Amino acid sequence: MEQKAIFITGGAGGMGVATAKRFAAAGWKVGLFDLDSQALAQAKDEVGDSQTMTGILDVTSPEDFAAAVGEFALFSGGRMDILFNNAGIAPGGLLEDMPEATIRSIIDVNVLGVIHGVRAALPLLKATDNALSMSTSSSVATYGHAKRAVYTASKFAVKGLTEALSLELEAYGIRSADVLPGCIDTPMLRQESAKGAGRPFELSMLDGLPKTGPYRLMPASAIADAVWSAYHNSDQIHFYVPEEVGDTDRVKAHDIQAARSEIKAFLYR
Numbered sequence: 219m220e221q222k223a224i225f226i227t228g229g230a231g232g233m234g235v236a237t238a239k240r241f242a243a244a245g246w247k248v249g250l251f252d253l254d255s256q257a258l259a260q261a262k263d264e265v266g267d268s269q270t271m272t273g274i275l276d277v278t279s280p281e282d283f284a285a286a287v288g289e290f291a292l293f294s295g296g297r298m299d300i301l302f303n304n305a306g307i308a309p310g311g312l313l314e315d316m317p318e319a320t321i322r323s324i325i326d327v328n329v330l331g332v333i334h335g336v337r338a339a340l341p342l343l344k345a346t347d348n349a350l351s352m353s354t355s356s357s358v359a360t361y362g363h364a365k366r367a368v369y370t371a372s373k374f375a376v377k378g379l380t381e382a383l384s385l386e387l388e389a390y391g392i393r394s395a396d397v398l399p400g401c402i403d404t405p406m407l408r409q410e411s412a413k414g415a416g417r418p419f420e421l422s423m424l425d426g427l428p429k430t431g432p433y434r435l436m437p438a439s440a441i442a443d444a445v446w447s448a449y450h451n452s453d454q455i456h457f458y459v460p461e462e463v464g465d466t467d468r469v470k471a472h473d474i475q476a477a478r479s480e481i482k483a484f485l486y487r
């Protein structure tokens with residue numbers, strides 16, 4: 219059987235590295251792509267497998283993406299079993315205070331970055347049996363979070379894109395799914411916590427996180443497990459990590475005020 223291959227953006231970050239480890243250990247070829255060259259070199263050491271390649275990629279550039287997919291095709295033998303569109307940024311703050319450049323960068327990376335990724339990867343995904351387009355959304359795409367309005371909008375966009383592509387790409391036998399993480403222990407969470415995204419968000423971080431329920435701190439390996447499940451359970455579209463993150467969507471379906479109250483209780487404890 220031919221060796222399968224996964225392409226990961228944000229590949230030098232917490233979830234990217236954890237996912238790379240999971241798939242490399244199972245004998246997959248892994249392509250790690252990121253903006254951060256230093257972190258990429260460390261990531262390659264950590265994944266520690268000769269079947270791993272790295273490449274510098276700014277997901278906001280369609281040209282960069284096309285070049286990265288080209289490099290990956292040479293490495294993988296022209297296949298892409300999973301595209302994991304995972305790169306993201308999460309600046310927070312009140313909408314009224316956020317500089318326009320920050321707003322644009324969130325949309326550029328988190329939304330357009332995913333769109334460019336799918337478009338660039340399509341020829342390889344089409345050429346691969348049972349391929350999966352997987353993206354990283356967020357728990358904020360169940361009910362939006364205060365001081366995360368633009369980030370929320372970007373992750374709702376990813377969730378909507380995932381659903382639309384689950385229909386559109388079906389014609390090519392390509393599946394589409396996303397992961398909606400709650401609080402995952404990665405550099406992003408720690409750095410955002412240190413910077414302080416605003417009082418409610420800051421207070422709720424790390425030590426202050428609840429020990430149970432949707433916003434308990436989860437290891438990055440839980441995301442790797444979700445990507446693994448998405449590839450092997452073909453009919454599910456949204457993967458909530460932990461599963462309780464999905465409760466908000468379920469509550470919201472029949473009582474949006476109840477969902478709002480739940481999020482409010484978490485953010486303003």
Ligand SMILES: NC(=O)c1ccc[n+]([C@@H]2O[C@H](COP(=O)([O-])OP(=O)(O)OC[C@H]3O[C@@H](n4cnc5c(N)ncnc54)[C@H](O)[C@@H]3O)[C@@H](O)[C@H]2O)c1
Pocket residue numbers: 227228229230231232233234251252253254257275276277278304305306307308327331354355356357398399400401402403404405406407
């Ligand atoms: N950590 C959490 O609690 C959490 C929760 C929900 C969703 N997420 C999402 O998970 C994804 C992965 O985040 P993480 O927690 O591993 O964070 P992380 O900061 O450890 O990793 C993100 C990676 O994306 C890279 N990146 C940023 N901009 C890029 C660009 N323009 N082009 C290419 N790479 C770029 C960064 O260099 C970094 O290595 C993100 O989409 C994030 O929004 C994280």
